[in-house]
Amino acid sequence: MSHSTSTGVVTWPADIAADYRAKGYWEDRTLGEMISAVADEYPDREALVDGDVRMSYAELADRADAAAARLRDLGFEPDDRLLVQLANGWQFVALTLACFRAGVIPVMALPSHRRYELTHLASLSESRGIAVPDVLRDFDHQALAHELVAELADLDVVLVSGTPRHGAVNLDEILALPDDGTERQLLRRRVDEWNPDPDAPACFLISGGTTGLPKLITRTHNDYVCNIRATTAVAELDENDIYLVALPAGHNFPLACPGILGALLAGAKTVMLPSPEPVRAFTTIAAEGVTISAAVPAVAQQWIENQARTGGNQLESLRVLQVGGSRLPDEYAARVGSVLHCTLQQVFGMAEGLINATRLDDPTDVICTTQGRPVCDADEIRILDPAGADVPDGEPGALYTRGPYTPRGYYNAPEHNARSFLDGGWYGSGDVVVRRPDGNLVVHGRDKDMINRAGEKISAEEIESLVYRLPGVELTAAVAMPDPALGERVCLYLVPQEGRSFDLDEVRDHLTGLGIAKYKLPERLQIVSSIPTTKVGKLDKKALREDIATQLSHSQ
Structure with missing residues (x-):
C-alpha cells in the first residue's frame, strides 16, 4: 500500500510561504481549476493540435x-x-x-x-x-x-x-x-x-541525477503556477501564440517554461510533434503558423544548418526560439537571428526550480553570449567558492538558489538533500557560473560528475557502477567528451583485469541488457593500463576529460 506523499515532501518554512502568498507569487489555485477556467472563457478556441487531431479548449x-x-x-x-x-x-x-x-x-x-x-x-x-x-x-x-x-x-x-x-x-x-x-x-x-490543496504536489519531475539514479522533484500547484507565470511573461507569450512541442513533453522545459501548461493558461494553441527533426518541424511550423518553440542546442544547430541549406520562408511565423538544456555555443547563438530570422531566448534552468532567461529586448551581445537572468524577482542567487564564500561578480563559482518555485528538497531523499541544500534552503545546482555586473549569468560548466548529452543529464557514477558488474573490470571512469552536435557524449575509460579484453560493443550490450536508456550508453571506449588519481586518491576526471579532448582535437 503506498504511503502519503506528505511524508516525503520538504515544505517551505511557514513564514516564507506566507510571504510568497502575500506578495502574489503563490495564487492558491490549482493548475486543473485554472485551465478549466480558461476553457470556460474560450470554449471554441483551438487548444491542441496533434497530427490530424484538433481539439478545442x-x-x-x-x-x-x-x-x-x-x-x-x-x-x-x-x-x-x-x-x-x-x-x-x-x-x-x-x-x-x-x-x-x-x-x-x-x-x-x-x-x-x-x-x-x-x-x-x-x-x-x-x-x-x-x-x-x-x-x-x-x-x-x-x-x-x-x-x-x-x-x-x-x-x-x-x-x-x-x-x-x-x-x-x-x-x-x-x-x-x-x-x-x-x-x-x-x-x-x-x-x-x-x-x-494548492500546496499539494501537482507532479513529480525527474532530476538529472548526479549520483546515480534520478531523484524525484516535487512541484506543487502553487510553485509550478509561479514558474509558469514568470516564464510566460519573459517569453511574452499570450493567447495569440502557437507553441510547438518538439522536445520530450515530460521535461520541465517544454512542459512549463512556459511550455504546454503556459500555453494552456494563456489561451494559446499547442502543437505536438513526436520529434524536432527539421524537415517535419519546419513543415509543421509553416502549416500551423507556429510562433514559439523550445529546443536544446543540438536541435537548434540542426535547424540552423537545415535552414541555411534549404532556404525558403517556412519559418516566417516563428517569433521566438527558446534554447536551453545545456549551453548554446556563442557562434550558433549569433546565427539564430541571422539564419532562422527569429529572436533567440537563451534559457538556463533546472527542473529543481530556478529559471534564467535572456529577455526578448536585450541587446544582441546579452542574447548571444549569456544564459540570462532570473525570471522572477523573488529568485535569490548566491555564487560560492569551494570554501562556501560568496564570490564577486565576474568570478566563477558554484550556483546556489532559492525562491518561490525552487523546492526545498527532493522527494523522500534526506541523504541527497543533505548534500544538495545548504542551511536556509539554498539549492546547489552543480553549475559553475559567472554573474556579470548586469545580472546575467554565463554558464562555465559543471562542478559535479555529470555528462550533458543534448540536454539529457547522465550520471557518470551510475554508468560506472553498472560497468563494474561486467566480469574482468579492474577500474573504470565515465567522462564527458566534447561533441559539436550534442555538446557532450559519454567516453568510458577502462582498466581490464589481467588477461581480459573489452570492446565497445561488449560494454554497450552489457549495459543494454541491464535495461538502461540508450542515450546513456558510452560512445567511445578507451582501454588504459591505469587511471590517474588526485592528491586525495580520487579518480582524476579532469585529467581524463582533458586527455580525450586532446585526442579528439588531434584526430580532426
Whole structure:
C-alpha cells in the first residue's frame, strides 16, 4: 500500500510561504481549476493540435474531466501516483490535466527510459499505475509495463495508448469524450469537488541525477503556477501564440517554461510533434503558423544548418526560439537571428526550480553570449567558492538558489538533500557560473560528475557502477567528451583485469541488457593500463576529460 506523499515532501518554512502568498507569487489555485477556467472563457478556441487531431479548449477540458472521473472509478485516489511514459501527443496533455483534476500525481518519465530507470521511479514514487505507449520505435513498452506490475508491490494498473494486453486498460477509452452535455455538466460538478490543496504536489519531475539514479522533484500547484507565470511573461507569450512541442513533453522545459501548461493558461494553441527533426518541424511550423518553440542546442544547430541549406520562408511565423538544456555555443547563438530570422531566448534552468532567461529586448551581445537572468524577482542567487564564500561578480563559482518555485528538497531523499541544500534552503545546482555586473549569468560548466548529452543529464557514477558488474573490470571512469552536435557524449575509460579484453560493443550490450536508456550508453571506449588519481586518491576526471579532448582535437 503506498504511503502519503506528505511524508516525503520538504515544505517551505511557514513564514516564507506566507510571504510568497502575500506578495502574489503563490495564487492558491490549482493548475486543473485554472485551465478549466480558461476553457470556460474560450470554449471554441483551438487548444491542441496533434497530427490530424484538433481539439478545442472545451473538448480538452471535457476529456480531462471525464478521464479524471474514470481514473477514480479505476480505484485511483487523491495523492496516488501515476508513472507517465507517453510520447508527445494529445494523450499526454489530456492525461496530465486529468491527473491535476483528480488529485492524482503524474510522475514524468521519458519514452527513452527502460526497466532500470522505470523500476526505480515506480518504486520511489510508490506509483499505483503506469501509462505507456503500446510499441514505440520498435520497443514494446506495454510488455515491460506488465513485467513491472508483476515485480512491484504497489504497481497494479497499466494504461496503454494502443491495443491493451493482459488486462491493461485502454488509455484512449479513459480519455474519451463524455456522451452528451448532461453528462459533461455532471462530470464537471463531480470533478470540481476534488480540487486538491494548492500546496499539494501537482507532479513529480525527474532530476538529472548526479549520483546515480534520478531523484524525484516535487512541484506543487502553487510553485509550478509561479514558474509558469514568470516564464510566460519573459517569453511574452499570450493567447495569440502557437507553441510547438518538439522536445520530450515530460521535461520541465517544454512542459512549463512556459511550455504546454503556459500555453494552456494563456489561451494559446499547442502543437505536438513526436520529434524536432527539421524537415517535419519546419513543415509543421509553416502549416500551423507556429510562433514559439523550445529546443536544446543540438536541435537548434540542426535547424540552423537545415535552414541555411534549404532556404525558403517556412519559418516566417516563428517569433521566438527558446534554447536551453545545456549551453548554446556563442557562434550558433549569433546565427539564430541571422539564419532562422527569429529572436533567440537563451534559457538556463533546472527542473529543481530556478529559471534564467535572456529577455526578448536585450541587446544582441546579452542574447548571444549569456544564459540570462532570473525570471522572477523573488529568485535569490548566491555564487560560492569551494570554501562556501560568496564570490564577486565576474568570478566563477558554484550556483546556489532559492525562491518561490525552487523546492526545498527532493522527494523522500534526506541523504541527497543533505548534500544538495545548504542551511536556509539554498539549492546547489552543480553549475559553475559567472554573474556579470548586469545580472546575467554565463554558464562555465559543471562542478559535479555529470555528462550533458543534448540536454539529457547522465550520471557518470551510475554508468560506472553498472560497468563494474561486467566480469574482468579492474577500474573504470565515465567522462564527458566534447561533441559539436550534442555538446557532450559519454567516453568510458577502462582498466581490464589481467588477461581480459573489452570492446565497445561488449560494454554497450552489457549495459543494454541491464535495461538502461540508450542515450546513456558510452560512445567511445578507451582501454588504459591505469587511471590517474588526485592528491586525495580520487579518480582524476579532469585529467581524463582533458586527455580525450586532446585526442579528439588531434584526430580532426
